[in-house]
Amino acid sequence: MLSKKMEAQLNDQLNFELYSSYLYLSMSADFKAKAFNGFGNWMQVQAQEELVHVMGYHYHILSRGGKPVMKKIDAPETSWDSPLSAFSEALKHEMIVTSRINALVKLAVEESDFASSNFLQWYVSEQVEEEANASEIVNQLKMVGDSKQGVFMLDRELSARTFSMSLIPGGMPAATQGA
Numbered sequence: 001m002l003s004k005k006m007e008a009q010l011n012d013q014l015n016f017e018l019y020s021s022y023l024y025l026s027m028s029a030d031f032k033a034k035a036f037n038g039f040g041n042w043m044q045v046q047a048q049e050e051l052v053h054v055m056g057y058h059y060h061i062l063s064r065g066g067k068p069v070m071k072k073i074d075a076p077e078t079s080w081d082s083p084l085s086a087f088s089e090a091l092k093h094e095m096i097v098t099s100r101i102n103a104l105v106k107l108a109v110e111e112s113d114f115a116s117s118n119f120l121q122w123y124v125s126e127q128v129e130e131e132a133n134a135s136e137i138v139n140q141l142k143m144v145g146d147s148k149q150g151v152f153m154l155d156r157e158l159s160a161r162t163f164s165m166s167l168i169p170g171g172m173p174a175a176t177q178g179a
Protein backbone atom coordinates (compact mmCIF):
# COMPACT_ATOMS: atom_id res chain seq x y z
CA MET A 1 0.00 0.00 0.00
CA LEU A 2 1.33 3.43 -0.95
CA SER A 3 1.33 6.25 1.58
CA LYS A 4 -0.84 9.18 0.55
CA LYS A 5 2.28 11.32 0.18
CA MET A 6 4.03 8.79 -2.05
CA GLU A 7 0.87 8.28 -4.12
CA ALA A 8 0.57 12.04 -4.67
CA GLN A 9 4.22 12.40 -5.69
CA LEU A 10 4.15 9.40 -8.01
CA ASN A 11 1.06 10.92 -9.61
CA ASP A 12 2.86 14.23 -10.05
CA GLN A 13 5.69 12.41 -11.77
CA LEU A 14 3.26 10.48 -13.98
CA ASN A 15 1.87 13.80 -15.15
CA PHE A 16 5.34 15.29 -15.56
CA GLU A 17 6.27 12.38 -17.83
CA LEU A 18 3.14 13.15 -19.87
CA TYR A 19 4.39 16.72 -20.15
CA SER A 20 7.76 15.33 -21.28
CA SER A 21 6.04 13.45 -24.07
CA TYR A 22 4.09 16.59 -24.98
CA LEU A 23 7.29 18.65 -25.05
CA TYR A 24 9.09 16.21 -27.32
CA LEU A 25 6.08 15.89 -29.62
CA SER A 26 6.13 19.65 -29.96
CA MET A 27 9.86 19.61 -30.75
CA SER A 28 9.24 16.81 -33.25
CA ALA A 29 6.55 18.87 -34.98
CA ASP A 30 8.79 21.94 -35.14
CA PHE A 31 11.71 19.98 -36.58
CA LYS A 32 9.59 18.19 -39.18
CA ALA A 33 7.87 21.43 -40.22
CA LYS A 34 11.37 22.80 -40.89
CA ALA A 35 12.42 19.68 -42.88
CA PHE A 36 14.73 18.40 -40.15
CA ASN A 37 13.13 14.97 -40.42
CA GLY A 38 15.91 13.10 -38.59
CA PHE A 39 15.82 15.38 -35.53
CA GLY A 40 12.03 15.20 -35.72
CA ASN A 41 12.17 11.43 -35.79
CA TRP A 42 14.48 11.34 -32.76
CA MET A 43 12.08 13.56 -30.82
CA GLN A 44 9.08 11.50 -31.88
CA VAL A 45 10.71 8.30 -30.59
CA GLN A 46 11.57 10.18 -27.40
CA ALA A 47 7.92 11.17 -27.01
CA GLN A 48 6.88 7.52 -27.41
CA GLU A 49 9.40 6.44 -24.76
CA GLU A 50 7.98 9.02 -22.37
CA LEU A 51 4.54 7.44 -22.74
CA VAL A 52 6.06 4.12 -21.67
CA HIS A 53 7.53 5.91 -18.65
CA VAL A 54 4.01 7.18 -17.91
CA MET A 55 2.62 3.64 -18.06
CA GLY A 56 5.19 2.48 -15.51
CA TYR A 57 3.83 4.92 -12.93
CA HIS A 58 0.26 4.10 -13.94
CA TYR A 59 0.91 0.38 -13.36
CA HIS A 60 2.86 0.84 -10.13
CA ILE A 61 0.32 3.19 -8.53
CA LEU A 62 -2.57 0.84 -9.34
CA SER A 63 -0.63 -2.25 -8.25
CA ARG A 64 -0.01 -0.68 -4.85
CA GLY A 65 -3.64 0.20 -4.16
CA GLY A 66 -3.51 3.79 -5.39
CA LYS A 67 -5.21 5.59 -8.27
CA PRO A 68 -3.50 7.39 -11.15
CA VAL A 69 -4.99 10.86 -11.64
CA MET A 70 -4.62 12.67 -14.96
CA LYS A 71 -4.07 16.40 -14.53
CA LYS A 72 -3.98 19.40 -16.81
CA ILE A 73 -0.83 19.42 -18.92
CA ASP A 74 0.93 22.71 -19.63
CA ALA A 75 1.39 23.68 -23.27
CA PRO A 76 5.05 23.49 -24.30
CA GLU A 77 6.76 25.99 -26.61
CA THR A 78 6.00 25.40 -30.27
CA SER A 79 9.13 26.73 -31.93
CA TRP A 80 12.88 26.69 -31.29
CA ASP A 81 15.53 28.91 -32.85
CA SER A 82 17.86 26.07 -33.82
CA PRO A 83 18.47 22.34 -33.33
CA LEU A 84 20.99 23.28 -30.64
CA SER A 85 18.45 25.30 -28.68
CA ALA A 86 15.89 22.46 -28.81
CA PHE A 87 18.34 19.75 -27.76
CA SER A 88 19.81 21.99 -25.05
CA GLU A 89 16.30 22.42 -23.67
CA ALA A 90 15.75 18.66 -23.88
CA LEU A 91 18.93 18.07 -21.87
CA LYS A 92 17.90 20.65 -19.29
CA HIS A 93 14.49 19.02 -19.08
CA GLU A 94 16.03 15.57 -18.51
CA MET A 95 18.18 16.97 -15.69
CA ILE A 96 14.99 18.20 -14.02
CA VAL A 97 13.42 14.74 -14.47
CA THR A 98 16.50 13.18 -12.85
CA SER A 99 16.28 15.45 -9.82
CA ARG A 100 12.57 14.68 -9.45
CA ILE A 101 13.24 10.94 -9.56
CA ASN A 102 16.04 11.29 -7.03
CA ALA A 103 13.58 13.06 -4.71
CA LEU A 104 11.11 10.20 -5.17
CA VAL A 105 13.78 7.63 -4.30
CA LYS A 106 14.69 9.66 -1.22
CA LEU A 107 11.04 9.67 -0.11
CA ALA A 108 10.71 5.92 -0.75
CA VAL A 109 13.77 5.25 1.43
CA GLU A 110 12.52 7.58 4.18
CA GLU A 111 9.20 5.75 4.20
CA SER A 112 10.82 2.31 3.99
CA ASP A 113 8.72 1.79 0.86
CA PHE A 114 11.06 -0.78 -0.64
CA ALA A 115 8.70 -1.73 -3.46
CA SER A 116 8.64 1.87 -4.71
CA SER A 117 12.37 2.20 -4.19
CA ASN A 118 12.93 -0.94 -6.25
CA PHE A 119 10.51 0.23 -8.95
CA LEU A 120 12.20 3.63 -9.16
CA GLN A 121 15.63 2.11 -9.74
CA TRP A 122 14.58 1.48 -13.35
CA TYR A 123 14.08 5.24 -13.76
CA VAL A 124 17.39 6.04 -12.04
CA SER A 125 19.21 3.93 -14.65
CA GLU A 126 17.06 5.24 -17.48
CA GLN A 127 17.91 8.83 -16.56
CA VAL A 128 21.63 8.15 -16.93
CA GLU A 129 20.88 7.11 -20.52
CA GLU A 130 18.42 9.96 -21.12
CA GLU A 131 20.93 12.60 -20.07
CA ALA A 132 23.81 10.93 -21.94
CA ASN A 133 21.81 10.72 -25.18
CA ALA A 134 20.72 14.36 -25.12
CA SER A 135 24.15 15.51 -24.00
CA GLU A 136 25.88 13.67 -26.84
CA ILE A 137 23.68 15.37 -29.42
CA VAL A 138 24.18 18.80 -27.81
CA ASN A 139 27.94 18.26 -27.99
CA GLN A 140 27.78 17.13 -31.61
CA LEU A 141 25.67 20.16 -32.56
CA LYS A 142 28.17 22.43 -30.81
CA MET A 143 30.98 20.72 -32.73
CA VAL A 144 29.41 21.25 -36.15
CA GLY A 145 28.42 24.81 -35.24
CA ASP A 146 27.19 26.74 -38.28
CA SER A 147 28.22 24.08 -40.78
CA LYS A 148 25.07 23.32 -42.81
CA GLN A 149 26.67 20.12 -44.02
CA GLY A 150 27.44 19.02 -40.46
CA VAL A 151 23.87 19.68 -39.30
CA PHE A 152 22.53 17.87 -42.38
CA MET A 153 24.68 14.81 -41.64
CA LEU A 154 23.60 14.74 -38.01
CA ASP A 155 19.95 15.05 -39.03
CA ARG A 156 20.39 12.06 -41.34
CA GLU A 157 22.06 10.05 -38.59
CA LEU A 158 19.21 10.63 -36.14
CA SER A 159 16.64 9.44 -38.67
CA ALA A 160 17.79 5.89 -37.83
CA ARG A 161 16.42 5.91 -34.29
CA THR A 162 13.47 3.53 -33.81
CA PHE A 163 11.06 2.96 -30.96
CA SER A 164 11.59 -0.40 -29.28
CA MET A 165 10.51 -0.70 -25.66
CA SER A 166 8.85 -4.07 -25.02
CA LEU A 167 8.43 -3.77 -21.24
CA ILE A 168 6.95 -0.97 -19.22
CA PRO A 169 8.89 -0.05 -16.05
CA GLY A 170 7.84 -2.58 -13.43
CA GLY A 171 8.25 -5.46 -15.88
CA MET A 172 4.84 -5.65 -17.56
CA PRO A 173 5.03 -6.43 -21.31
CA ALA A 174 4.07 -3.22 -23.12
CA ALA A 175 1.90 -5.09 -25.62
CA THR A 176 -0.29 -6.72 -22.96
CA GLN A 177 -0.46 -4.02 -20.34
CA GLY A 178 -4.24 -3.74 -20.74
CA ALA A 179 -4.83 -7.47 -20.21
Ligand code: FEO
Pocket residue numbers: 017020049050053094097130
Ligand atom coordinates in the same frame (compact mmCIF):
# COMPACT_ATOMS: atom_id res chain seq x y z
FE1 FEO B 1 10.85 10.02 -18.74
FE2 FEO B 1 12.95 11.47 -20.41
O1 FEO B 1 12.35 10.97 -18.76
